[in-house]
Amino acid sequence: DEAALAELASALADAETAVALTGAGISAPSGVPTFRGEDGVWGDEFDPEDFRIGRLRRDPAGFWRDRVDLHDRLFPDGVEPNSAHEALASLEAAGRLDAVVTQNTDGFHAAAGSETVLELHGNAARVACVDCGATRPAEPVHERVRTAVEAGDDEALPPTCPDCGGPLKPDVVLFGESLPRSTFQRARAFAADSDVFLAIGSSLEVEPAASLPRRAAAGGTLAIVNLASTRADGRADIRLRADVTDVLPALAARLDAD
């Protein structure tokens, strides 16, 4: 609503440090499905339990079969950043936003021009070797998996590291894994320093990302932009129950950052 938007715009105008935490909701307008909520992928289509790091060790062929299906469902051909990603990039360029901390693995913030992006859950465009840690583009590996699945050739799974022969994993944080330490420490510092913290398009159900808005609310203004209620609504100073593609471009325009 107008009043909340005006309040958020003036809080950002006065802020020394402003940080955004984004979730799947910011990419939903791009055609990337969310995980929870009515058309979320967790539930009737995919079970998060199937994507734990333990399954990759126990049943690498089954893990990779399901992982490529999930990847293709999350990132259909041609999806790209939307006006909400672009608005955050322009707010940063105008000096109104210092960092974007994202739970998303789609790489859309950097693609839209954001410079300081902290990928808490990694990036699905890469795969990593479980043994030596080497990373490489994911698509050729996905192609090999699709071919192996079509040929019923489980011997070819899991895809292995050309450097050391170790099993490959998506370069994302799987359930049961910890977040990249330095990235999360940096995100915690940003949250603690922020005068304004924007939680955008996230149900704020998953820890430890969801601890960031709590940390930010302790010393600054917490604003939540989300279509549905979130776990942190009770702590929010400003709540905008609206679409990211309405709110964020309007916010950038008010701050002459468009």
Ligand code: APR
């Ligand atoms: N505008 C604003 N909010 C939206 C929009 C939109 N256009 N579309 C969806 N939303 C909101 C939904 O109402 C929902 O509350 O985005 C939120 C997305 O929540 P989740 O699907 O739970 O996604 P997220 O919070 O990013 O999940 C966190 O869970 O499965 C793990 O690792 C995965 O990073 C993911 C983490």
Ligand code: ZN
């Ligand atoms: Zn390796």
